Amino acid sequence: MRYLPLTDTDRSAMLEMIGAPDVDALFVDVPSEAQLAGPIHGLPMHASEMAVERHMAKLAGQNMAASSVPFFLGAGAYKHHIPASVDHIIQRGEFLTAYTPYQPEIAQGTLQMLFEFQSQIARLYGCAVANASMYDGSTACWEAVAMAGRVTKRSRAVMSGALHPHYTNVVKTMAKFTGDTIADAQPAIQPKADNAGLISRIDDETSCVVVQYPDILGRLPDLQQIADAAHSKGALLIVVNTEPVALGAITSPGELGADIVVGEGQSIGVGLQFGGPYLGLFAVRDPKHVRQMPGRLCGETVDAEGKRGFVLTLSTREQHIRREKATSNICTNSGLCALAFSVHMTLLGEKGLRALAAENHRLACIAADTLSVLPGVRLLNDAFFNEFTLLLDGDARQIVRDLAAENVLAGVSLGRLYPDHPELSGGLLVAVTETTTEEDINALAAALKEKLA
Incomplete structure (x- = not known):
């Protein structure tokens, strides 16, 4: 792409059009302590390609690789073995793409993969419908809170104190722009999850209750008890799962009454990768909520000759169609990570x-x-x-x-x-x-x- 510089006149015209007095006004939401007053200290203004490569290699040498030492880090990102065949398959030309195809029905292989991915997530989560993935677990959590507000016509979300604090922070950040009230708490350091304390905060204005399973301390809350309490107040239960491998051993959230199940899919098929890109998962238990879901859904159908085919069934955002009526601003999906998840899950069975x-x-x-x-x-x-x-x-x-x-x-x-x-x-x-x-x-x-x- 060519570099197209702007003149001062161009900048002034653009600022006048959007009603901003100067460029700094566009960054008013960035805390002052996070803003740079000049060049980053210690970085040279220019260097040769070879010098940069040597410098970066030296910096990389300071890293401690997860596979080189005893490794016990978790808290939402987990080190699992990924078969070499996963990487081989996702790099095939039929799959490796930079973006979601804008003429999706041409890409039958991609659509079939996403359809199978959705089927795997729906079964894993104990739900009826799953979408074709989100950005990551934390943004999927916010999308679930926003969806619950649309379904219940309420705007108060009760967050478990044992929800990962990064997920809570993402929800609170997004809620600033929607006016939702986020009732959060801190984790109770006790052997069992504080179900009673969480249930006591549910009222008639609550749109949803958000619970992690297993929670941030590794405990397993009684989802059925929380679901019953939420439903008695007309609220939805949102369950967050950051370790999908756990669902090979414990009962799925959908079976225990969760209305919306979201999570992080990194554990299956996706490496730690310095924190990303990761894979957001999203599913609903009741098919009647499907049109309130964010993201995209792929479906199976037949063509004019009766042959099986796959189509993009729902696109709940699509800026060129729904615009301000969209249910979400999500307009893509973590397609390659979803493929890696699906390949690994298929190999496991x-x-x-x-x-x-x-x-x-x-x-x-x-x-x-x-x-x-x-x-x-x-x-x-x-x-x-x-x-x-x-x-x-x-x-x-x-x-x-x-x-x-x-x-x-x-x-x-x-x-x-x-x-x-x-x-x-x-x-x-x-x-x-x-x-x-x-x-x-x-x-x-x-x-x-x-x-x-």
Whole structure:
């Protein structure tokens, strides 16, 4: 693309058209402390291509690869083994594309893949209809809150205190522009999820209740109890799942009364990738809500000759059609990540997913048993899938840093997730997957024991 500079006259005309006094007015929502007053300190103004490559390679060498050390990080992004065949298939020319096709019916292979992906998500979540993916789990969560408002004609969302704080923050950020009231809370540090406390905050103005399953501390809330309480007040239950592998072992949210199920699909087919791109999942239990769903839906039909074909059935945004009447501003999907998810899930099958989930849980139990007997370590929750919370005698955030210096990535400290709540500073989230070995667990135990001695 050519660089087309603007003149001062051009800029003035554009600013006058949109009613802004100057360019700085366009960035008024960016906090002043996050704005740059000049060039980024330390970066040269120009360099040769070879010099940049050498410099970037040197910086990359400072990274600690997840596969090179004992790794126990989770909290919404999980390290799983991805078969080499997944990467091979998604790079085939039939699939590898930069964007959603604008003449979708021509791309029958892409549509068939998305149709099968939707079918997999619907079954995994225990729902009737799933869409063709979202950007990531946190934005899918907001879209669910917005959808619940459209369905119930209410604008108060009750958020579980045990919802991932990043998801809560995304919802609160978006709600600034819609006028929705977000009733959030902090996690209760107790062995079981505080269902009673959550239910007590539901009232007749509540549009939805948002619960994570398993929650941010690894606990499994009683979704049926929450669903009954929400429905008795005319509200919808939104369930967030950040670890889809867990659904190979626990009952699906739809079966337990969830109206909308959303989540992050990264665990299946998509690597950690420094935090993205990831894959948002979205499904509804009742087909009557399908036209309030965001995103796109692919369907199966027959052509004029009676042959099976796939079509783009619903596009709830489509800026050139619905414009201000759109149910969402989502106008694309994480197509390549959805393909990777679908390929990996197909390779696993139901039996393989259940076996994978069982192995995750087995290793997590070994880790919990090994770590919880250490002096200065207490296991918060004895019911979990592959992630649990330890309470340490000390600042977990500093302990994580110290162990990282010894090449052990011990987990995610609650102090990192909740920096404004010192009472949570001793909490450590430990995630264990099929890639974790018993040697890794013993290495973490030895490092923790020495640190807490």
